[in-house]
Amino acid sequence: MTDDATLVNQVRKGNAVAFRQLVQLHERLVFHMVGRIVNQPDNCEDICQEVFMRVFQKIHLFNFQSKLSTWIATIAYRTAINYTRKEDKHQIDPLEYARAIPDHKLSPLAQLERKASYTFIHEQIALLPVHYRTVLTLYHLEEMSLQEIQEITEMPLGTVKNYLFRARKLLKEKLEPQFQPQNS
Amino acid sequence: MKNFEKDREWQRRLDAGQYLRPDKDEPGTQAYQLLYEALKQEPNINIPESFAEKVAQQALVQQTRQGNGFWLLSFTLITLASIVCGGLLFYLYPDFIPLLRSQISIWGFAGLMFVIIQVADYWLIQRKQLLRFS
Numbered sequence: 001m002t003d004d005a006t007l008v009n010q011v012r013k014g015n016a017v018a019f020r021q022l023v024q025l026h027e028r029l030v031f032h033m034v035g036r037i038v039n040q041p042d043n044c045e046d047i048c049q050e051v052f053m054r055v056f057q058k059i060h061l062f063n064f065q066s067k068l069s070t071w072i073a074t075i076a077y078r079t080a081i082n083y084t085r086k087e088d089k090h091q092i093d094p095l096e097y098a099r100a101i102p103d104h105k106l107s108p109l110a111q112l113e114r115k116a117s118y119t120f121i122h123e124q125i126a127l128l129p130v131h132y133r134t135v136l137t138l139y140h141l142e143e144m145s146l147q148e149i150q151e152i153t154e155m156p157l158g159t160v161k162n163y164l165f166r167a168r169k170l171l172k173e174k175l176e177p178q179f180q181p182q183n184s
Numbered sequence: 185m186k187n188f189e190k191d192r193e194w195q196r197r198l199d200a201g202q203y204l205r206p207d208k209d210e211p212g213t214q215a216y217q218l219l220y221e222a223l224k225q226e227p228n229i230n231i232p233e234s235f236a237e238k239v240a241q242q243a244l245v246q247q248t249r250q251g252n253g254f255w256l257l258s259f260t261l262i263t264l265a266s267i268v269c270g271g272l273l274f275y276l277y278p279d280f281i282p283l284l285r286s287q288i289s290i291w292g293f294a295g296l297m298f299v300i301i302q303v304a305d306y307w308l309i310q311r312k313q314l315l316r317f318s
Binding site: 014016017019020021023024027028031032035036041044045048049052053056057117118121122125136140141165168169171172173175176177178179180181 | 191192195208209211212214215216218219220221222223224225226227228229230231232235236237238239240242243244246247
């Protein structure tokens with residue numbers, strides 16, 4: 001296992017094998033984040049590539065104050081957010097989300113018959129506002145702490161907690177109808 | 185308000201790794217249980233096998249380009265500095281050019297060696313970086 005310091009020092013010396021290893025170690029994190037934030041599978045690879053090129057260009061600025069993964073996630077977050085700002089038609093605000101999909105009084109069950117429940121949930125996540133998707137991904141999928149998410153997104157801790165709570169509540173409300181007792 | 189508090193409590197318990205017992209009267213418990221399981225599932229992402237290799241190659245190309253730029257800039261600056269110094273010497277010491285001419289072979293050899301060392305150093309470093317990739 002190569003630790004962060006050794007890997008970073010090797011990359012700084014221009015060791016391409018070390019850089020390739022760095023990419024391999026963090027590609028899933030970057031793809032998850034970019035994929036969730038950008039919501040465009042066609043552009044995801046190009047943006048991830050851009051993220052790693054920025055990592056390579058700025059590696060001399062990494063000061064070991066945080067984990068390497070947190071630092072890379074910060075770059076991924078900023079790159080992806082900048083991309084979505086350019087393409088702001090993909091931004092949906094939280095209130096729009098509540099209206100964007102019908103409440104699925106019965107249809108979630110119908111949808112679940114066609115697709116796996118997880119697929120349904122991932123589809124719902126894709127419709128959430130970008131900051132909600134980001135905190136959900138970092139917290140649940142990447143298992144980052146709230147402090148790490150705060151560092152990456154530069155949002156106040158209270159906002160991170162609030163977005164996380166609201167995102168899960170919104171998703172729960174989309175799932176709830178399938179667990180409602182049948183009134184017949 | 186009551187529902188809001190319930191949501192907060194259920195989320196707090198699930199965050200703490202506790203299991204929410206399914207409650208028929210509270211569909212939210214089952215929904216949350218399913219949601220937390222789903223959130224841990226990796227989304228369907230497609231990372232090309234050669235992605236890391238491709239990015240590393242691109243980084244090398246960028247590094248080489250920067251190296252070329254640095255080399256060109258250095259060469260330009262040295263050339264300009266030489267012209268300015270030569271001009272000043274010629275202006276301040278008119279005997280300099282005849283002196284230079286009398287020892288042209290020594291100056292020529294020194295200049296040639298300087299260029300050879302610089303070129304060799306540059307190509308050897310670049311080659312070393314290329315070999316690190318393969």
